Amino acid sequence: MALNHTRLIPYCEVLKEKTDMVENHELRKAGLKVTLPRVKILQMLDNTEDRHMSAEDVYRSLMEAGDDVGLATVYRVLTQFETAGLVVRHNFDGGHAVFELADGEHHDHMVCVDTGEVIEFFDEKIERRQMEIVEEHGYEMVDHILVLYVKNKK
Numbered sequence: 001m002a003l004n005h006t007r008l009i010p011y012c013e014v015l016k017e018k019t020d021m022v023e024n025h026e027l028r029k030a031g032l033k034v035t036l037p038r039v040k041i042l043q044m045l046d047n048t049e050d051r052h053m054s055a056e057d058v059y060r061s062l063m064e065a066g067d068d069v070g071l072a073t074v075y076r077v078l079t080q081f082e083t084a085g086l087v088v089r090h091n092f093d094g095g096h097a098v099f100e101l102a103d104g105e106h107h108d109h110m111v112c113v114d115t116g117e118v119i120e121f122f123d124e125k126i127e128r129r130q131m132e133i134v135e136e137h138g139y140e141m142v143d144h145i146l147v148l149y150v151k152n153k154k
Helices: 012-027 036-047 055-064 071-084 126-135
Strands: 002-004 008-009 087-092 096-101 109-110 117-122 146-150
Touching: 008 036, 012 036, 036 055, 036 096, 055 071, 055 096, 071 087, 071 096, 087 109
Parallel strands: 109 146
Antiparallel strands: 002 008, 087 096, 109 117
């Protein structure tokens, strides 16, 4: 239990309040007004085990949680989050867009062509070799995205 002015509240409630404050701060910092749909969607992306979610996945998860947020709102909010730098949009195989929270950590992706599973990885040797190739051609790397399309060995 933690003391909150005049009443005792459970620690999990204190943690939830702090989480909500952080999410509200992130929205404000990104120049977005704090609205219930934005908070719900940000919480969904932050708390999911699946780091790569389509707008439909987010919508379905919100509906399962009993949150009344329309699909058009989910698309609009995800686009706003992308513009504000809160999420990164990926258009993996077939142009199907998925979103992940922008955590500032670089990583690459493998996408299983059989299951659609997205695997994140980071390999220092690959990163170093990409820099060498860029420099060998007389350029400076600004950014890059590496996606490997894979399938299970049979």
